[in-house]
Amino acid sequence: MKNNTIEELCCLYTNLSEEDVEILKGVAANLPLIADLNKANIFVDCLTKEGNHAIVVAEASPTTTKSVYTKPIVGKFAYEAFEPSVLSSLRTGKPKFQNRALTQEGKTVTQSVVPIKGGNNQVIATLIMEKDVTEQIKNQRKMEMLSETTETLTEILIGITESQPIIPEMLDESLFLIDYEGKILYCNPSATSLVQESYEGSHWADKLLVELFPGVKEILEDPEELLIQEIIIINKVFQVKKIKLGHKENENVFFIILKNITELREKERDLVVKSVAIREIHHRVKNNLQTVASLLRLQMRNGLPEDSKGHFEESLNRITSIASVYEIILSNSSVDDVNLYQLIEKIGNSLVIESGSEQKIDISYSGADFEIKSNKAVTVALIVNELIQNCLKHAFKRRRRGEIKVLLHRKVNQIEVQVIDNGEGYIPTSKPSLGLDIVKMLIEHDLSGKLKIENGFDGTVVVVTFPIAEERIQV
Numbered sequence: 096m097k098n099n100t101i102e103e104l105c106c107l108y109t110n111l112s113e114e115d116v117e118i119l120k121g122v123a124a125n126l127p128l129i130a131d132l133n134k135a136n137i138f139v140d141c142l143t144k145e146g147n148h149a150i151v152v153a154e155a156s157p158t159t160t161k162s163v164y165t166k167p168i169v170g171k172f173a174y175e176a177f178e179p180s181v182l183s184s185l186r187t188g189k190p191k192f193q194n195r196a197l198t199q200e201g202k203t204v205t206q207s208v209v210p211i212k213g214g215n216n217q218v219i220a221t222l223i224m225e226k227d228v229t230e231q232i233k234n235q236r237k238m239e240m241l242s243e244t245t246e247t248l249t250e251i252l253i254g255i256t257e258s259q260p261i262i263p264e265m266l267d268e269s270l271f272l273i274d275y276e277g278k279i280l281y282c283n284p285s286a287t288s289l290v291q292e293s294y295e296g297s298h299w300a301d302k303l304l305v306e307l308f309p310g311v312k313e314i315l316e317d318p319e320e321l322l323i324q325e326i327i328i329i330n331k332v333f334q335v336k337k338i339k340l341g342h343k344e345n346e347n348v349f350f351i352i353l354k355n356i357t358e359l360r361e362k363e364r365d366l367v368v369k370s371v372a373i374r375e376i377h378h379r380v381k382n383n384l385q386t387v388a389s390l391l392r393l394q395m396r397n398g399l400p401e402d403s404k405g406h407f408e409e410s411l412n413r414i415t416s417i418a419s420v421y422e423i424i425l426s427n428s429s430v431d432d433v434n435l436y437q438l439i440e441k442i443g444n445s446l447v448i449e450s451g452s453e454q455k456i457d458i459s460y461s462g463a464d465f466e467i468k469s470n471k472a473v474t475v476a477l478i479v480n481e482l483i484q485n486c487l488k489h490a491f492k493r494r495r496r497g498e499i500k501v502l503l504h505r506k507v508n509q510i511e512v513q514v515i516d517n518g519e520g521y522i523p524t525s526k527p528s529l530g531l532d533i534v535k536m537l538i539e540h541d542l543s544g545k546l547k548i549e550n551g552f553d554g555t556v557v558v559v560t561f562p563i564a565e566e567r568i569q570v
């Protein structure tokens with residue numbers, strides 16, 4: 096700071112006396128210290144001769160923070176419009192603190208101004224401190240915007256439950272907000288149309304909810320805070336939900352939400368009717384198969400040529416195996432699923448008993464317990480029937496006892512059925528044979544599976560594998 100600059104400027108632009116200028120020089124000498132201490136820019140401004148502007152006669156930038164100004168401003172005018180506090184303090188002699196001002200470089204600053212008095216207690220200049228508040232203002236704006244946003248959000252949220260309910264307007268469910276006495280405080284459009292549909296009187300606005308829907312009486316009187324029940328309103332089934340809001344006696348309000356579930360209940364009833372019909376059909380199929388089997392048995396008893404007897408027996412077994420599928424379906428709750436283990440056990444046991452063989456044949460079963468769809472079960476029943484019949488017919492021809500094992504495996508997407516005997520073993524022949532042809536055809540066409548016949552350690556091992564969709568297996 097050059098003191099001669101103060102002198103020159105004061106002489107040129109102000110009416111200050113030499114004595115006043117000396118005082119200012121003394122003040123100016125301390126400006127750098129004040130600037131560093133306050134981390135602010137410090138100036139001395141004097142009133143111009145005309146008295147309408149001020150002129151900067153001394154300045155100091157802080158070294159402890161970034162200066163507000165990039166260029167020196169000594170000798171520049173301070174205009175009232177931009178720095179009203181400076182002019183006001185020069186004229187009135189009163190200090191001004193933390194007022195906003197716009198600098199010559201267009202920055203927003205806070206300005207604190209104190210008057211500097213001369214020998215005869217006249218205001219000769221002002222000491223000004225300026226701090227950059229641009230960042231602070233930005234943050235403040237952000238805060239303002241944020242709080243505005245919050246306010247808007249709050250309004251929207253309040254609007255939902257108060258004057259402009261957005262969400263309830265769009266709900267299909269009929270929504271009533273009632274007080275502890277049952278007076279309706281609010282109802283959405285769906286609720287309004289429900290009342291108009293079901294209530295015969297014209298004025299319902301003052302009515303209690305229970306007067307409009309007597310069916311809800313029990314639900315309202317129930318002390319439970321959360322409740323779901325079904326009621327009938329003009330032949331329609333409604334699910335009613337009660338939700339209590341608030342925890343003060345006589346101040347609680349309740350949401351009563353009514354949802355028309357008539358269609359759902361009708362569909363459920365249709366399904367039950369259908370499943371009853373399907374069971375009835377299964378029952379008839381089973382009875383018819385058993386009638387056919389009885390007719391065959393009757394015919395067999397009424398004298399048959401010896402060589403046809405075997406064919407009749409085989410057909411009889413095939414028919415009873417299919418009938419077994421329906422028997423199992425009917426003994427279960429499901430209309431379409433058959434427990435495969437149960438089915439195979441039933442067929443095997445009945446074949447061994449029916450064979451009436453004098454040999455001692457033991458049959459055993461092992462493996463997983465799961466269900467498959469009835470159409471596949473019929474195919475598996477026929478296959479297992481043929482394979483067990485083959486064991487009974489061919490494996491133990493020259494033996495007094497024999498053992499048959501049926502193994503059931505469930506792999507990831509595949510089912511494997513093994514029929515193993517400890518008989519004489521399998522010798523492939525070129526002789527045409529119906530049984531294994533039926534088995535192959537059923538496996539390939541109906542199950543998209545594979546058949547393998549091989550000789551085991553003793554006897555024959557027949558392996559049937561077929562794919563099955565994971566979701567169709569029900570344990």
Ligand SMILES: Nc1ncnc2c1ncn2[C@@H]1O[C@H](COP(=O)(O)OP(=O)(O)OP(=O)(O)O)[C@@H](O)[C@H]1O
Nearest residue numbers: 409485486489490520521522528529530531532555
């Ligand atoms: N478990 C088995 N042990 C020994 N030989 C078997 C076994 N299974 C099948 N075979 C042999 O395979 C042949 C073909 O069997 P397939 O079931 O096709 O005919 P079938 O039993 O003779 O007559 P059908 O089953 O048509 O009444 C049988 O004749 C038999 O020689």
Ligand SMILES: [Mg+2]
Nearest residue numbers: 481485530531
């Ligand atoms: Mg056979």
